[in-house]
Amino acid sequence: MPAKELSPIEVYKMLPMTNCKECGESNCMALAAKLVNREATLQECPPLLEPKYTEAYNKLWMLLKPAVKAVEVGTGDKAVTLGGEYVLYRHEFTYFNLPSIAIDLSDEMPPEEFEARIKIADEFEYEYIGMQLTLDMIALRSTSNDPAKFEAAARKAADLTEMPLLLCALTPDVMEQALSAVGNKRPLIYAATKDNWMEMADLALMYNCPLVASAPFDLDALKSLARTLTEYGVVDIVLDPGTQWDEGISKTLDNFTILRWDAINEEEDYLGFPLLGAPIAAWTEKADDPLINEWNEAMLASALITRYSDILVVHSVSGWSLLPLVFLRQNLYTDPRKPVSVEAGVFNYGNPDKGSPVLLTTNFALTYYTVASDIEGAKLDCYLVVVDSEGLSVESAVAGRKMTADTVAEALVTFEVGDLVEHRHLIIPGRAARLSGEIQETSGWTVSVGPLDSSGAAKFVEDNWPPETE
Amino acid sequence: MVDKKKENLPISLDLLEALAKFQQIEFEDVELSFDELELRLSPGMVISAPAVIPFQQIVTTVKPTQLLEAQVGIPPGEYRGKVVEVKLGATKADGGTRGRSFVIGGETAPAFYNFQAKTPNIPVLAMDVFDWGKVPLAKAVKMHFREVVDDPAEWAKLCVEKFDADMINLHMLTIDSLIEDASPKSALKTVEDVLEAVDVPIAVGGCGDPKKDLEVFKVIAEATAGERILFNSVTLDMDIEATAKVVKENGHTVIAFTSMDVNKARELNRKLYDFLPKEDIVMDTTTAALGYGLDYAFTVMERSRLAALKGDPELNHPISSGSTNAWAAREAWMKMGPEWAPRELRGPIWETITAQTLLLAGVDYFMMMHPAAVQSVRTLINNLMSGKTPSEAPDWVSLKL
Ligand code: B12
Numbered sequence: 001m002p003a004k005e006l007s008p009i010e011v012y013k014m015l016p017m018t019n020c021k022e023c024g025e026s027n028c029m030a031l032a033a034k035l036v037n038r039e040a041t042l043q044e045c046p047p048l049l050e051p052k053y054t055e056a057y058n059k060l061w062m063l064l065k066p067a068v069k070a071v072e073v074g075t076g077d078k079a080v081t082l083g084g085e086y087v088l089y090r091h092e093f094t095y096f097n098l099p100s101i102a103i104d105l106s107d108e109m110p111p112e113e114f115e116a117r118i119k120i121a122d123e124f125e126y127e128y129i130g131m132q133l134t135l136d137m138i139a140l141r142s143t144s145n146d147p148a149k150f151e152a153a154a155r156k157a158a159d160l161t162e163m164p165l166l167l168c169a170l171t172p173d174v175m176e177q178a179l180s181a182v183g184n185k186r187p188l189i190y191a192a193t194k195d196n197w198m199e200m201a202d203l204a205l206m207y208n209c210p211l212v213a214s215a216p217f218d219l220d221a222l223k224s225l226a227r228t229l230t231e232y233g234v235v236d237i238v239l240d241p242g243t244q245w246d247e248g249i250s251k252t253l254d255n256f257t258i259l260r261w262d263a264i265n266e267e268e269d270y271l272g273f274p275l276l277g278a279p280i281a282a283w284t285e286k287a288d289d290p291l292i293n294e295w296n297e298a299m300l301a302s303a304l305i306t307r308y309s310d311i312l313v314v315h316s317v318s319g320w321s322l323l324p325l326v327f328l329r330q331n332l333y334t335d336p337r338k339p340v341s342v343e344a345g346v347f348n349y350g351n352p353d354k355g356s357p358v359l360l361t362t363n364f365a366l367t368y369y370t371v372a373s374d375i376e377g378a379k380l381d382c383y384l385v386v387v388d389s390e391g392l393s394v395e396s397a398v399a400g401r402k403m404t405a406d407t408v409a410e411a412l413v414t415f416e417v418g419d420l421v422e423h424r425h426l427i428i429p430g431r432a433a434r435l436s437g438e439i440q441e442t443s444g445w446t447v448s449v450g451p452l453d454s455s456g457a458a459k460f461v462e463d464n465w466p467p468e469t470e
Numbered sequence: 471m472v473d474k475k476k477e478n479l480p481i482s483l484d485l486l487e488a489l490a491k492f493q494q495i496e497f498e499d500v501e502l503s504f505d506e507l508e509l510r511l512s513p514g515m516v517i518s519a520p521a522v523i524p525f526q527q528i529v530t531t532v533k534p535t536q537l538l539e540a541q542v543g544i545p546p547g548e549y550r551g552k553v554v555e556v557k558l559g560a561t562k563a564d565g566g567t568r569g570r571s572f573v574i575g576g577e578t579a580p581a582f583y584n585f586q587a588k589t590p591n592i593p594v595l596a597m598d599v600f601d602w603g604k605v606p607l608a609k610a611v612k613m614h615f616r617e618v619v620d621d622p623a624e625w626a627k628l629c630v631e632k633f634d635a636d637m638i639n640l641h642m643l644t645i646d647s648l649i650e651d652a653s654p655k656s657a658l659k660t661v662e663d664v665l666e667a668v669d670v671p672i673a674v675g676g677c678g679d680p681k682k683d684l685e686v687f688k689v690i691a692e693a694t695a696g697e698r699i700l701f702n703s704v705t706l707d708m709d710i711e712a713t714a715k716v717v718k719e720n721g722h723t724v725i726a727f728t729s730m731d732v733n734k735a736r737e738l739n740r741k742l743y744d745f746l747p748k749e750d751i752v753m754d755t756t757t758a759a760l761g762y763g764l765d766y767a768f769t770v771m772e773r774s775r776l777a778a779l780k781g782d783p784e785l786n787h788p789i790s791s792g793s794t795n796a797w798a799a800r801e802a803w804m805k806m807g808p809e810w811a812p813r814e815l816r817g818p819i820w821e822t823i824t825a826q827t828l829l830l831a832g833v834d835y836f837m838m839m840h841p842a843a844v845q846s847v848r849t850l851i852n853n854l855m856s857g858k859t860p861s862e863a864p865d866w867v868s869l870k871l
């Protein structure tokens with residue numbers, strides 16, 4: 001059942017209904033609500049694990065499982081989960097597992113290039129509202145079709161990085177030799193096709209690795225493969241419906257959308273698997289300048305992020321072309337039910353003392369990190385009071401009354417800001433100007449209205465601190 | 471990595487992990503007896519006996535030896551609603567002076583679901599022109615317009631002739647009391663110059679002051695009656711009746727602009743219906759840049775379009791997006807470390823991805839700025855319109871790069 005249609009009551013009725021509180025909730029209904037929101041697991045209800053609840057447990061499990069299977073690739077800290085999704089449109093619930101970005105390598109690349117690309121993939125990092133945006137996987141292709149070369153390259157890649165591998169070779173012998181070296185690291189095998197599926201399935205079973213079924217631009221053949229592999233005993237499957245740039249992008253996006261629609265809304269058998277997109281296909285038409293291939297690849301990858309791809313094979317390692325991709329997936333995979341927010345509280349910047357200024361902002365992650373980076377960059381010594389605005393930006397919070405004079409006054413008391421400084425002077429964001437009088441009245445603190453943008457905060461302090469009158 | 475996921479995900483990672491494990495067991499143990507299974511479980515895992523009894527046994531003792539048939543259902547989608555068509559610009563034959571006009575909207579399925587319905591009208595790309603030469607522009611943008619920033623007519627001409635803009639999106643910043651407080655008459659002069667310089671349809675935007683904008687729109691609308699200029703925009707804080715009448719009585723169209731809220735969009739449209747035919751209204755639910763609220767922009771647009779297709783009579787308008795807002799993202803213009811260079815590419819790709827993401831949410835009319843972004847989005851739109859099946863899938867697996 002699509003997640004959006006599941007009600008807590010349905011889940012509640014299958015729980016033990018004893019309200020024993022072992023799960024830490026005050027009653028079964030509370031846990032049911034969390035289960036429906038996928039904020040708790042069935043294991044959190046110990047009584048349910050007892051044998052007499054077998055049937056209920058299994059029913060609940062079926063009810064709560066994602067429409068798109070969660071497929072684990074790799075081992076250890078850097079393992080990734082592909083799929084595990086419940087809905088077609090993010091506003092219906094939320095998307096969960098970021099599509100993984102796999103950086104392309106080939107077994108014929110010169111060693112320096114091979115190593116350099118792994119290093120870039122491994123070290124790629126961009127800080128965005130308190131999160132580290134990174135890359136996830138290495139896609140290793142056998143362009144040599146030589147088993148020994150592929151094995152050596154796979155071994156080398158596994159030595160150089162902990163990132164999970166996507167091994168690409170359509171010849172089973174070539175694949176087998178690489179698996180003999182790195183098969184214990186749970187790489188994703190690319191790919192079973194209509195020609196080699198049985199040998200590839202045997203390899204996947206032997207090494208207990210997930211397997212991509214590939215049938216570019218032939219959905220029936222793809223489903224036929226998925227069905228056959230499933231009945232053959234392969235459980236962790238990823239689907240490759242084919243990727244093309246240029247005019248082919250129209251059919252590409254159609255196919256991704258059809259597959260995801262059928263998996264979620266029709267609960268069609270054998271289609272509830274993660275999808276593989278290959279933006280690297282943008283490189284098959286050589287452009288005059290590789291920049292153009294990189295550019296097209298970024299567009300193709302972004303379109304596939306928007307349209308349900310769970311893993312992307314990308315050749316470019318240029319920061320400018322990868323940055324929009326990691327941003328886009330982060331944006332679309334945040335929970336639309338609640339804004340990304342930070343904890344409320346009072347934070348120190350630099351080395352503030354009893355005479356340092358106190359600044360106010362909201363707990364929307366984007367707001368908080370923008371302000372924090374501005375005052376850090378300006379090396380300002382100060383305190384920053386972060387009010388719980390339920391994750392809203394300053395202006396939205398003021399307009400939506402999620403930040404009011406009362407909540408500000410309360411925050412000053414709760415966070416004991418008065419103990420940190422000798423003065424009673426608060427600098428508020430320019431966009432909260434209309435609260436200034438009220439805050440002054442309610443909290444007893446003198447308020448000065450700062451600039452509209454926090455990039456001007458340091459200059460404002462420099463010009464106005466210490467305040468003339470207390 | 472684990473930590474990263476924990477931070478990004480709405481807490482349920484544990485659950486997903488557990489599910490993944492259970493799922494595996496569920497299928498794996500098909501041929502195993504109970505005792506064998508317990509041996510395979512790591513001691514740390516809390517799994518009680520009942521959980522591992524497969525719920526849906528796949529009883530395959532015999533493995534297939536050849537491919538099993540299967541067919542994928544192509545979902546037709548059930549839509550009752552249709553987006554209205556809005557005509558932008560008027561040719562001489564239609565009572566205007568433009569060389570051509572555009573029709574946008576008309577969708578009966580989500581954006582570019584070619585398997586459900588063809589996109590009836592190609593989305594339109596308008597390029598921004600400002601009437602104030604001091605408007606702050608990112609370096610990567612300014613380099614293309616340096617010679618024309620002081621002359622809106624020349625600026626418009628460059629956009630059409632060199633950069634192939636479908637339309638011109640003129641912004642009257644100088645009327646702002648904080649800028650030049652220019653008179654409606656001087657604004658009209660600028661509009662007339664631009665209409666003279668190019669023969670594509672145009673949109674005319676105000677400064678955001680609800681009173682001044684109306685005053686200026688009125689003068690321009692009357693003097694250019696019949697042109698089907700797209701006025702940008704009418705908002706909830708304006709005199710809606712007066713604005714709507716100015717638009718209607720002079721044969722123009724208008725953008726109904728609200729701030730990322732489906733209900734506000736409905737409210738404004740509803741208020742406009744009292745004075746204006748639906749076919750004169752384009753709606754804009756606000757565009758935020760990639761990394762700076764694009765998720766909200768995307769979802770509000772996607773939701774409104776789906777609601778419209780399901781029959782909501784107050785949201786079935788073509789959607790407009792100010793994709794130029796992409797440049798508000800620091801990443802689009804800021805100097806950053808060498809690994810992110812050159813910023814001359816970072817900016818336009820930012821605008822491109824912002825626009826194309828919203829294209830897939832349903833946008834019909836784009837206001838854009840960087841020539842490369844305009845060109846890229848145009849190429850993408852043309853490719854998406856083609857609906858072609860590739861004769862041969864590209865072989866990227868053995869590609870030597
Ligand atoms: C995205 C958005 C939303 C999102 C919320 C995103 C979020 N998590 O906050 C949603 C769609 C949910 C939303 C809702 C609402 N919004 Co809203 N929203 C916006 C939008 C487009 C961007 C806001 C944003 O993210 N800004 C970026 C952050 C970083 O900015 P910031 O928090 O202000 O921080 C900056 C400054 O304030 C300053 N600063 C911050 N702290 C400090 C501290 C100090 C000391 C200093 C000096 C400076 C400083 O520096 C920061 C960096 O520049 C704006 C329009 C716009 N383009 O600005 C409208 C806007 C803020 N929203 C508005 C409104 C009215 C609302 C609603 C009340 C209703 C509505 N939709 O119309 C609701 C309120 C929510 C509620 N539950 O009741 C109005 C506010 C109008 C007003 N001035 O009163 C705006 C301006 C749109 C408009 N023109 O109508 N909104």
Ligand code: SF4
Pocket residue numbers: 015016017018019020021022023024025026027028029031032044045046047048
């Ligand atoms: S542990 Fe289970 S039975 Fe006990 S209250 Fe929680 S949900 Fe109910």
